[in-house]
Amino acid sequence: MQVNPSFRLAYVPGVTPGKWARVWGERLPDVPLALLAVPAADGERLLREGDADAGLVRLPVDKDVLSAIPLYTETTVVVFPKEHWLAAAEDDVALADLADDVVFHPLDDTLGWTDLPGRPAIERPATTGDAIELVAANVGVLLVPQSLARLHHRRDLTYRTVADAPQSQVALSWPQERTTDLVEEFIGIVRGRTVNSSRGRGAAPAQEPKKAAPARKPQPQKAGQKAGQKTTGQKAGQKPKPNAAAKRGKPRRGR
Known part of the structure; x- marks a missing residue:
């Protein structure tokens, strides 16, 4: 099977x-x-x-x-407790604003830091989830892509955008x-391709081009009739009707 x-x-x-x-x-x-x-x-x-x-x-x-x-x-944000002084910031914060904070650098970090801001922690948390737990304990702060801040959302934590931080x-x-x-x-x-523009096996089969209609044969032209001119009351391609008088024939003689 x-x-x-x-x-x-x-x-x-x-x-x-x-x-x-x-x-x-x-x-x-x-x-x-x-x-x-x-x-x-x-x-x-x-x-x-x-x-x-x-x-x-x-x-x-x-x-x-x-x-x-x-x-x-992704936008990078800093995650911190709601009681942290950064919560008063209405706009973006800068890396320099974190100079006095312990900034965690988990082993599964996705930002690729060359120079981590703030003060280093005693040791690196194993995962982002572990770092979030330490932030909730008011030990330090954490910089992550915004989607990870939403993934690890807690009621006692919030975050602000960091404009000059590396991005993922x-x-x-x-x-x-x-x-x-x-x-x-x-x-x-x-990439948002439609079914017809897709290159994979889900693409719709191409339709065969429609055949052109056969050309009409030109009708014979009457004497005195200009090219393309129609006879009065005559439709295109229709033969002219016989004259009514010719159809009745010659009048009979009286007896």
Whole structure:
């Protein structure tokens, strides 16, 4: 018995693939889409080892092995307790404003810091979730992409945009050697291609061009009639009716 192919899509925390998954289900209802939620650090590894056909991951990735299409760039925010003095800021804050704060740098950080602002913590939290717990304990603050601040939302925490902080870029990535028709189909979905413009197997078949109608034969031209001129009361292509007098014949002689 033949088993329908499936498509495995990995995605890292903060990324929401729901809208693309719905389009996939509409276009390829016979191909199951398996969504694999993975830690940020594992997305590239899954693609390399062939455990996923494609992934919504955070850049950078190894361009020698993986192809990547950048999708969007996220705003960076600083997360802190609601009682923190930063809560009084109505606009964006700057990295310099964090000089006196302990700034956590979790091991699964996605911002790629070269010079972390503020004061360093005694040790790095294992995950962003662990760092959020320390922020809630009023030990320090945390800089993350806005989607991660929403993912780890707590009532006792809030955040503000940091305009001069590094930003995280989300991309669709897949192994270069496995650019299959299904990968092309998903590329078309995230790029907003219509069904007819898609390059994958979900594309609608091309319609055959309509045949041109056969040309009409030209009607013989009467003597004294100009080219293209119609006889009075005559429709195009219609033969002229015989004269009424000719139809009655000659009048009979009286007896």
